[in-house]
Amino acid sequence: MTAPSIDATPVKRDFRLIDSTLRDGSHAISHQYTVDQVTRIVRGLDAAGIQVIEIAHGDGLGGSSFNYGFSAVDEMELVAAAVDAATQAQIACLLLPGIATVDDLKRVRDIGVSVARIAVHCTEADITEQHIRIAKDLGMEAIGFLMMSHVSTPDELLVQAKLLQSYGADTVYIADSAGAMTTNEVRARVATLVGGLDVPLGVHAHQNLSLAVANSIAAYEEGARNLDGTSAGLGAGAGNCPTEILAAVCDKQGIVSGVDTLMLLDVAEDVVRPIMPRQQVVDRAGLLLGYAGVYGSFLLHAQRAAERYGVSQAKILLELGARKVVGGQEDMIIDVAVELARKHAEAEGTT
Amino acid sequence: MALPVAIIGSGNIGTDLMYKLERSEHLDLVAMIGIDAASDGLTRARERGYLAPANGIEWVQQNPAAVRLVFDATSAYVHVRHAKILAELGITAVDLTPAARGPKVIPSVNLREHLDAPNVNMVTCGGQATTPMVAAVSRVTRVPYAEMVSTVSSKSAGPGTRQNIDEFTRTTARALEEIGGAEIGKAIIILNPAEPPILMRNTVYCGLPEGTDHDAVLASVVSMVADVAKYVPGYRLKQPPVIEEGPYNTPGGVVPHRVVVLLEVEGAGDYLPTYAGNLDIMTAAAVQVGEAIAAHHEVTT
Known part of the structure; x- marks a missing residue:
């Protein structure tokens, strides 16, 4: 044995x-x-x-x-x-x-x-x-x-x-x-x-x-x-x-x-x-993170901000990529979401 | 009569401060003291006609009557030693490191509280940027927990900041409590290497207890931003402050809401370019404190 x-x-x-x-x-x-x-x-x-x-x-x-x-x-x-x-x-x-x-x-x-x-x-x-x-x-x-x-x-x-x-x-x-x-x-x-x-x-x-x-x-x-x-x-x-x-x-x-x-x-x-609240899959947002090179832990925060401010999670992630944010800058998710929401409101106001 | 002062530490902060002191009517910069004669800061000081000794605090010990106040822009570890020497010489120290030997001063909140102190501490760049926001909330409601996140461009963070990063977070968190009025404070600092360099960003979160008057919180924040912008012209709200609904399980207890204040600080571009708002807010605040001490000296002597 x-x-x-x-x-x-x-x-x-x-x-x-x-x-x-x-x-x-x-x-x-x-x-x-x-x-x-x-x-x-x-x-x-x-x-x-x-x-x-x-x-x-x-x-x-x-x-x-x-x-x-x-x-x-x-x-x-x-x-x-x-x-x-x-x-x-x-x-x-x-x-x-x-x-x-x-x-x-x-x-x-x-x-x-x-x-x-x-x-x-x-x-x-x-x-x-x-x-x-x-x-x-x-x-x-x-x-x-x-x-x-x-x-x-x-x-x-x-x-x-x-x-x-x-x-x-x-x-x-x-x-x-x-x-x-x-x-x-x-x-x-x-x-x-x-x-x-x-x-x-x-x-x-x-x-x-x-x-x-x-x-x-x-x-x-x-x-x-x-x-x-x-x-x-x-x-x-x-x-x-x-x-x-x-x-x-x-x-x-x-x-x-x-x-x-x-x-x-x-x-x-x-x-x-x-x-696990959700299975780990490569969905749209997950793939976008890798595609745009955005820090992975932003995913769920961006989802919550998107829901809260009525804006697109994908747009938030892409804008974070464009701004070259680094790990830890989760506050920028709120910044981007508030800004997107404001732009939406302005666009609606002008039409 | 202008108060004779010196700067010790010829790095980013010290050099930026030199340019701001040139414009002060109440402070007379006598010497810019460093430890490396070839440093950019001392070279610029010489070019502008200031004494630029390279023997550090020794110069002050050799010339104790030359200055009444020293701005220390070295590092937290070095300031601990300097604080003792300056105190023995009877020279007021305005400490721009996170050493926090003396009481902390945030001009828009407690400028006049420590004018007789032998040593006052300017907290940190992030502390200068965010403590006023916590104070703005805490004058309206109880703040069981406050948190700040400061992001600065990598280029604007010199070796002192990099070696002292724990001191930054500790000192800033204490300032949110002691001066901001939060029951518990937390500080986070991030360096961002993006090119072109980003402007300094600061975000303040405060937990808001049940029954808080949200409109009063928002109005108080907006009014305090204007107060800080009086001495830091590039200090502004990036977005209007927002109230978010939780609940949030903070270390100070569960709160139903939080206020989020998203700030940006554009520098005056005195030494480093405008992205380095983190230098400006420290040096501009230090000049405020120096001038208040000078005015106080005139009245009392």
Whole structure:
């Protein structure tokens, strides 16, 4: 009889899989996670062999706000529930400098979080120095996370990635936050970064162009050794790279993910799908985000603003793309909606 | 008689302030102090005929009688040290970093409350832009929770701002509470690298309790915008303020409505181009405070 592989000798893995159902997935349920849901999702992912489970408000620690939506439950309670439920998985938290501070990092470190993902717009790496250094001082693994990386060239990204590395990041990630990258664009960026960095690279993919799994596999082939997924693809915009599909494709391609694909299927089907207010599909708005290169988490906020002001969600998203807004500028959704509504009223008044 | 003053810190803020002080009748800029003689700020100061020493706070220690007031535009960490030195020399400090050693001053709200303080703090650019809006709401109704989001162009955020981003959010949030009158405040800052650079944007959300007179809130906001625009001409509403229906589960309790104030700040273009309204609002506010202190000195001495 053989012992369960997870509890025995370390499994050989070709890459590390980080699951963000409880962070990026939080956008899709408008940050309404309960302690019970967190516990059940962590138990499932942990048992399936996921090594790192990320949890926070969708916009990172401290994201509970008017601008990004208030969490139903204090995120520190949710983080504590995740730490309690994990037996082998490390718990990670995402932090955006400008939204949260190092105080939040210290708080989750005390609860038992051991991985800090410090996320920043891909041209502004130098605002993370304080946070990466303190994460290291706290004895955490520090992952530097470059968002909206479709807007920069591979060489520009490398300059920013090297800054993260110089501050002490143990791993650097590029995130396709708008789900806007084609597979060739992912390959070019990963190849340049893997060639130019000393630390491992990771890729966080979104589904807006229906390429999340393909882009993740391409990233692996170019040398990325960390990949992100979420259960059932739950996430901002059209959703994330579905963890269970990525695992299934890896199995078929002979890439060792080190996770139990069938157990991940059960988590997606039995635990996550029942709490999803809508299935993750690439609908018009979702595709437009990827097509126009707009930050994925704007989707539901734009839908609500469109309803409130009686204007088109698609027009809001396209105008946000034209204005080159970056992640975090959710207030501009209201700005655009109010302006569109005013223009409509003026146009009607003149006819 | 004009009050002799110096600027310490020759970065974006300090250099912009230099141009504004040139136009002040009540403040006499004596020296622009930096630590790098080759910096753009010190070079410009020399060109315009000001003393431009590059030995930092030491220059003030060597010339303690030369100035009565110092505008500190260095960084939060550096100001902590400067604050002590200036206090010992009896020189008033107007602190343009988020160090927040002294009481916070927002000219349109509490300009005259701290004229005798040895050290006053100008909060942050975002704090100057948004605290008046929270104060405008809180003079009409209780504000259990207020939040601001400030977006500035990447080009206008110098190394000081970038290294001090946590200090920005903490100091700004406290200003929303202490001066704005919110029971709980939260601050968010975003850098946007778009080209051409965007004008500084600020959004203020205040939770409105049951029974709030919404028309009074809106009127108070519009009137306060006009007050700020008196000293920051490029400060304006991007859209009329709106009331949105919740409910909203804020940290200060559930509220049925919120007011959303969407602001834009166009700079005067003194040093950096007009997109950098974040510099203007700080430096324009600092000049207001400096002039109020100068006038107060004249009366009391």
